[in-house]
Amino acid sequence: xxxxxxxxxxxxxxxxxxxxxxxxxxxDKAVAVGGNEAERHGIILAKSEKAKxxxxxxxxxxxxxxxxxxxxIIVPPHFEIYSKFSKLLRKIYERYTDYxxxxxxxxxxxxxxxxxxxxxxIAEEIRQAVKDELGLTVSIGVSFNKVFAKLGSDLKKPDATxxxxxxxxxxxxxxxxxxxxxxxxxxxxxTLRECGVTTIGxxxxxxxxFIERRLGKNGASLWDYANGLDSSPVIHKDHYxxxxxxxxxVTCVENLINNDEASKVIVSLSLxxxxxxxxxxxxxxxxxxxxxxxxxxxxxxxxxxxxSTQDESLLAREAISLLKSNYPWRFKIRALTxxxxxxxxxxxxxxTDMFFDTExxxxxxxxxxxxxxxxxxxxxxxxxxxxxLDEKKMPAHEADRATLPGNMxxx
Amino acid sequence: MYIRIPLAVGVIYSADGVFKPKTISVNGEKFLIDxxxxxxxxxxxxxxxIAPIEFTIMVGGEIKKIYFEKDTGKWFSVKKxxxxxxxxxxxxx
Numbered sequence: 001x002x003x004x005x006x007x008x009x010x011x012x013x014x015x016x017x018x019x020x021x022x023x024x025x026x027x028d029k030a031v032a033v034g035g036n037e038a039e040r041h042g043i044i045l046a047k048s049e050k051a052k053x054x055x056x057x058x059x060x061x062x063x064x065x066x067x068x069x070x071x072x073i074i075v076p077p078h079f080e081i082y083s084k085f086s087k088l089l090r091k092i093y094e095r096y097t098d099y100x101x102x103x104x105x106x107x108x109x110x111x112x113x114x115x116x117x118x119x120x121x122i123a124e125e126i127r128q129a130v131k132d133e134l135g136l137t138v139s140i141g142v143s144f145n146k147v148f149a150k151l152g153s154d155l156k157k158p159d160a161t162x163x164x165x166x167x168x169x170x171x172x173x174x175x176x177x178x179x180x181x182x183x184x185x186x187x188x189x190x191t192l193r194e195c196g197v198t199t200i201g202x203x204x205x206x207x208x209x210f211i212e213r214r215l216g217k218n219g220a221s222l223w224d225y226a227n228g229l230d231s232s233p234v235i236h237k238d239h240y241x242x243x244x245x246x247x248x249x250v251t252c253v254e255n256l257i258n259n260d261e262a263s264k265v266i267v268s269l270s271l272x273x274x275x276x277x278x279x280x281x282x283x284x285x286x287x288x289x290x291x292x293x294x295x296x297x298x299x300x301x302x303x304x305x306x307x308s309t310q311d312e313s314l315l316a317r318e319a320i321s322l323l324k325s326n327y328p329w330r331f332k333i334r335a336l337t338x339x340x341x342x343x344x345x346x347x348x349x350x351x352t353d354m355f356f357d358t359e360x361x362x363x364x365x366x367x368x369x370x371x372x373x374x375x376x377x378x379x380x381x382x383x384x385x386x387x388x389l390d391e392k393k394m395p396a397h398e399a400d401r402a403t404l405p406g407n408m409x410x411x
Numbered sequence: 412m413y414i415r416i417p418l419a420v421g422v423i424y425s426a427d428g429v430f431k432p433k434t435i436s437v438n439g440e441k442f443l444i445d446x447x448x449x450x451x452x453x454x455x456x457x458x459x460x461i462a463p464i465e466f467t468i469m470v471g472g473e474i475k476k477i478y479f480e481k482d483t484g485k486w487f488s489v490k491k492x493x494x495x496x497x498x499x500x501x502x503x504x
Contacts, residue, residue, distance in 0.1 A: 022459040024413075081461075084482065088462050133452040134462055 005119040008149035012158035014106035015046035021135040111234035145230040174201025249337030256333040274312025283308035284340030293331040413457035420486040445469040
């Protein structure tokens with residue numbers, strides 16, 4: 001059987017590069033894309049090569065980044081633009097294969113096994129096309145499996161192609177730290193270090209059953225990855241995987257001081273979740289609430305429902321109930337995240353009870369559908385429950401502004 | 412320094428949906444495009460644009476480049492601005 005040819009393409013400094021394409025005066029400067037300091041999420045989201053060399057890192061607070069790099073130019077994020085560029089990148093990849101698996105906005109795996117052309121040549125053509133047509137650069141790893149292809153794309157940045165073959169992977173991949181391996185997180189790295197394993201090569205040489213006893217199934221998978229035995233396929237571009245959860249979180253512009261304020265934020269967040277569930281034809285069987293207090297300590301609470309729902313008022317009610325029953329209010333709340341969990345698709349059979357009020361449920365669905373139509377036409381903020389109208393601690397976002405019809409422009 | 416110059420371009424579409432520029436209007440005057448010499452996906456590095464198509468055209472015997480940005484439906488060309496020693500700015504192609 002022919003050996004697989006897998007590419008992993010990683011757009012270099014993606015957000016920052018997109019900003020530089022749209023504003024060429026930023027090229028060759030230390031540029032970073034940063035959050036909004038006034039809304040209290042002022043951290044670095046992405047940085048250019050020059051900013052990276054000056055010590056700016058993703059997740060760093062903006063004030064710290066400015067101290068590290070005096071010439072740093074910080075621009076606000078434009079996610080709709082990054083999403084456009086991400087789709088354009090995939091259009092280029094589609095010239096070679098339909099097996100394209102995204103890994104975030106800026107990374108993709110491609111399976112080009114069925115192409116007549118050599119994998120390295122395809123990678124070079126893609127690099128040139130991305131540079132010419134979009135003004136971006138990518139680093140591409142070429143290998144016989146997904147894990148090594150991804151490691152390969154990390155080896156040379158920016159704008160390079162690296163081939164990891166069966167002949168050279170021990171030389172190129174094995175010396176790398178084991179933490180670089182896909183799905184090897186902080187805790188797994190720590191456990192492996194305790195076993196004397198610090199490199200991918202060291203992991204590969206350990207007995208597989210020993211690693212499996214220490215780390216379970218994940219350990220067995222990591223051992224396979226280290227030995228070039230990853231056989232996971234690259235998914236077809238049209239394959240749809242429904243989400244396992246649908247959530248929405250926010251860092252408030254001011255700390256919340258009581259249940260009343262927190263409840264308004266929870267209701268606001270839940271509106272978006274209900275809308276998304278209905279749009280995707282999904283149902284939630286539970287809700288999760290994560291509270292981050294003013295000291296950045298997080299508390300997580302969950303509740304399962306008896307049935308499944310798309311109703312945001314039920315999600316909000318249960319989340320508020322979790323908050324009131326569990327959060328001790330020793331500290332003010334900085335951020336809240338609501339997540340609809342245990343997601344099912346609409347074609348999953350449901351066992352209802354004999355007292356289930358079908359008519360009431362149908363009325364609720366029609367009402368939700370009407371509200372969703374108004375939001376689709378005029379914007380998400382065009383129709384809201386009265387309870388959130390005086391909510392002042394959530395950040396305002398341009399995307400949430402109502403789009404009024406005709407001459408009724410907002411002042 | 413380079414700038415984008417918006418263009419009003421008359422376009423002709425074939426039955427299979429392929430389009431090409433036919434006329435350019437500049438300062439109220441309409442020019443016929445003699446010929447489209449070349450067309451390719453190309454983003455000029457000097458001005459901001461999202462995945463434009465570059466058309467190399469002949470107008471009045473001169474070869475020019477114009478761009479069509481699919482995302483916005485806008486046509487533009489690129490002009491270089493130079494500053495003279497006296498600090499005055501003037502345009503050049």
